[in-house]
Amino acid sequence: MIVEQIWTGNDWRNFNYLIACPDTGEALAIDPLDHEKCLLHAQDQGWDITQVLNTHEHHDHIGGNAAMIDATGAELLAHKNARDRIVGIDRPLSAGDVIKVGSTVELEALDTPGHTMSHVCLLSHTDQQALFCGDTLFNAGAGNCHHGGHPNELYMTFSSQLATLPDDTLVYPGHDYIISNLQFTLSREPGNTDAEALRDDLLDQDPGNALVTTIGLEKAVNTFFRLRHPEVIEKLREDFPDLPAEPDEKTVFLKLREIRNNW
Numbered sequence: 276m277i278v279e280q281i282w283t284g285n286d287w288r289n290f291n292y293l294i295a296c297p298d299t300g301e302a303l304a305i306d307p308l309d310h311e312k313c314l315l316h317a318q319d320q321g322w323d324i325t326q327v328l329n330t331h332e333h334h335d336h337i338g339g340n341a342a343m344i345d346a347t348g349a350e351l352l353a354h355k356n357a358r359d360r361i362v363g364i365d366r367p368l369s370a371g372d373v374i375k376v377g378s379t380v381e382l383e384a385l386d387t388p389g390h391t392m393s394h395v396c397l398l399s400h401t402d403q404q405a406l407f408c409g410d411t412l413f414n415a416g417a418g419n420c421h422h423g424g425h426p427n428e429l430y431m432t433f434s435s436q437l438a439t440l441p442d443d444t445l446v447y448p449g450h451d452y453i454i455s456n457l458q459f460t461l462s463r464e465p466g467n468t469d470a471e472a473l474r475d476d477l478l479d480q481d482p483g484n485a486l487v488t489t490i491g492l493e494k495a496v497n498t499f500f501r502l503r504h505p506e507v508i509e510k511l512r513e514d515f516p517d518l519p520a521e522p523d524e525k526t527v528f529l530k531l532r533e534i535r536n537n538w
């Protein structure tokens with residue numbers, strides 16, 4: 276499996292992706308908002324884009340569909356419940372569906388509600404798994420729930436699907452927000468030396484050549500995976516004095532999401 280992370284350089288800081296089969300040159304484009312950059316890269320590599328997948332229905336993820344499909348004739352895949360919000364879905368996806376790219380690549384669709392209620396992530400069936408997570412999980416952060424999502428479902432997705440992935444799973448999110456997310460982690464957990472060192476390392480990172488994190492690294496630096504950490508809880512209790520000394524993970528997640536909304 277070949278993965279190309281394409282930095283759009285736009286104001287929303289989107290990452291687009293091409294996933295290609297090295298044997299056949301067939302490729303799948305994830306959320307190709309910058310269809311020109313995606314097409315150019317595919318042409319350079321001699322790849323044939325046969326599928327477009329939308330992780331969810333927001334404009335900065337589907338805005339390149341029409342031009343990309345016009346240029347390639349690719350099939351469009353998205354969550355089955357996005358049918359009335361994304362025009363022209365050829366293949367509606369449910370949890371567990373397998374998407375083949377060429378002869379060597381298999382990607383599994385995960386049903387991951389929270390950022391919106393019709394959001395899919397893709398998990399590669401490779402030795403070292405890779406997760407393409409749209410706006411559900413960001414490097415060092417979590418998606419918001421302002422435009423059609425629900426924090427309860429986002430928590431369930433994190434706890435029951437993302438946190439259970441192997442530590443070496445590669446994380447490919449839909450946006451580059453890593454610096455501000457690390458700053459948020461540090462605001463909740465000033466003693467997190469891993470997050471501090473990573474923030475210092477990445478301050479002048481070129482997003483065109485971005486660090487690819489893993490689930491293991493996320494568990495060290497992403498406050499939304501650190502729901503039992505004493506410093507996280509202690510600081511939350513300063514903001515919410517009614518919080519018990521040993522709050523459940525869901526309560527901690529929801530409070531962190533609430534604070535992040537206005538941070």
Ligand SMILES: [Zn+2]
Nearest residue numbers: 331333390410
């Ligand atoms: Zn979104």
Ligand SMILES: [Zn+2]
Nearest residue numbers: 333335410449
């Ligand atoms: Zn987005």
